[in-house]
Amino acid sequence: MPAIRDFEAAARDRLDPAHYDYFAGGAGDEVTVKANEAAFARLALLPRVLRGAGSPRLGVTLLGSRAAMPVLVAPTAFHRLADPEGEKATARAAAAAETIMIVSMAATVAVEDVAAAAPGATLWFQLYVQPDMAFTEAVVRRAEKAGCAALVVTVDSPARGRRDQDVRNGFEDLPEGMRCENLHDGDPESVRPIDMSPAISWEHVDLLRRMTRLPIVLKGVTHPADARLALDHGVSALYVSNHGGRQLDTVPATVDLLPEIVAAVGGAVPVLMDGGIRRGTDVVKAMALGASAVAVGRPVIWGLAAGGECGVARVLELLRDEVEHALTLCGLASPHDLEPGLVRRC
Numbered sequence: 001m002p003a004i005r006d007f008e009a010a011a012r013d014r015l016d017p018a019h020y021d022y023f024a025g026g027a028g029d030e031v032t033v034k035a036n037e038a039a040f041a042r043l044a045l046l047p048r049v050l051r052g053a054g055s056p057r058l059g060v061t062l063l064g065s066r067a068a069m070p071v072l073v074a075p076t077a078f079h080r081l082a083d084p085e086g087e088k089a090t091a092r093a094a095a096a097a098e099t100i101m102i103v104s105m106a107a108t109v110a111v112e113d114v115a116a117a118a119p120g121a122t123l124w125f126q127l128y129v130q131p132d133m134a135f136t137e138a139v140v141r142r143a144e145k146a147g148c149a150a151l152v153v154t155v156d157s158p159a160r161g162r163r164d165q166d167v168r169n170g171f172e173d174l175p176e177g178m179r180c181e182n183l184h185d186g187d188p189e190s191v192r193p194i195d196m197s198p199a200i201s202w203e204h205v206d207l208l209r210r211m212t213r214l215p216i217v218l219k220g221v222t223h224p225a226d227a228r229l230a231l232d233h234g235v236s237a238l239y240v241s242n243h244g245g246r247q248l249d250t251v252p253a254t255v256d257l258l259p260e261i262v263a264a265v266g267g268a269v270p271v272l273m274d275g276g277i278r279r280g281t282d283v284v285k286a287m288a289l290g291a292s293a294v295a296v297g298r299p300v301i302w303g304l305a306a307g308g309e310c311g312v313a314r315v316l317e318l319l320r321d322e323v324e325h326a327l328t329l330c331g332l333a334s335p336h337d338l339e340p341g342l343v344r345r346c
């Protein structure tokens with residue numbers, strides 16, 4: 001299969017339709033889901049020629065973690081709905097691609113088992129701060145102990161997104177035999193439901209900062225004023241995301257928000273982004289506009305549903321090859337050489 005789109009079609013064929021809808025869908029009228037991809041199509045690339053750049057090198061280092069390409073695995077829930085091996089398969093594929101996997105707090109395999117299944121994988125852990133801070137701390141300790149190298153705190157979810165299609169499908173819970181294995185405090189018998197709390201505030205970021213030595217990445221920042229505040233609260237990186245259009249509908253496309261956030265951050269910390277990346281050219285555009293790296297959510301799930309570990313490996317390899325090819329055609333030796341002049345709005 002030559003493109004991510006083919007994996008999506010294969011995943012649609014294979015998945016239970018309600019599960020496909022859960023993975024593919026978004027909030028409200030899915031304005032933001034569509035906007036994320038459409039915004040990339042509206043950006044044109046203006047390559048340079050005769051630069052003698054040679055073959056590009058794609059490696060990046062983020063918060064001390066090395067990745068062979070600037071494309072990370074975004075945190076996504078419930079991988080065992082897509083493949084029986086679930087997050088273990090994803091982690092092995094991420095390790096093979098030598099990239100970073102951000103393990104979701106809502107994973108269907110415990111973070112310890114994900115780490116054990118993929119020795120050598122670089123894992124970061126995504127956290128939904130739970131109102132019970134003692135419980136939150138227990139989860140953070142599990143992630144640290146499992147060897148996760150950063151804590152990605154998702155801040156765009158003070159409530160769950162309203163996803164009409166899940167309501168129509170009656171998709172409310174995981175099937176028998178699957179649970180969110182990271183939602184216990186060390187006693188696997190005591191798995192709790194995820195609690196999204198509208199009371200989450202900057203104070204919780206400060207508490208986390210004091211709680212752990214892991215670098216903290218704030219995921220789901222879209223307003224430049226929040227980007228500046230995040231710096232005041234000592235975060236190690238920002239992650240521009242609208243949750244793939246699954247939380248607040250009608251938030252702008254993330255790639256359109258990037259330049260303002262990058263300007264607000266002023267190079268103080270790395271800026272990651274996700275939302276709508278389906279091609280190597282999308283990666284190049286986001287990085288030209290100032291992203292230090294990007295992440296992909298649904299493409300990984302399409303790979304997993306279409307072909308398990310091999311499917312994810314192929315999706316990541318495809319993206320790697322496409323980024324390399326796009327950089328070559330832009331006359332660049334590395335993603336670090338990307339700059340805004342390469343992108344035109346059309």
Ligand SMILES: Cc1cc2nc3c(=O)[nH]c(=O)nc-3n(C[C@H](O)[C@H](O)[C@H](O)COP(=O)(O)O)c2cc1C
Nearest residue numbers: 023074075076077104154243244275276296297298
């Ligand atoms: C099925 C699914 C589950 C997700 N679960 C989580 C999650 O548990 N935690 C989180 O921070 N983001 C979650 N996200 C959001 C992704 O991390 C990411 O922001 C989004 O998928 C990026 O857009 P893309 O799918 O267009 O690449 C999820 C997204 C999808 C599609």
Ligand SMILES: CC(C)CC(=O)C(=O)O
Nearest residue numbers: 076077106160194243246
């Ligand atoms: C279990 C959910 C909270 C995972 C999620 O973030 C999502 O479905 O977008």
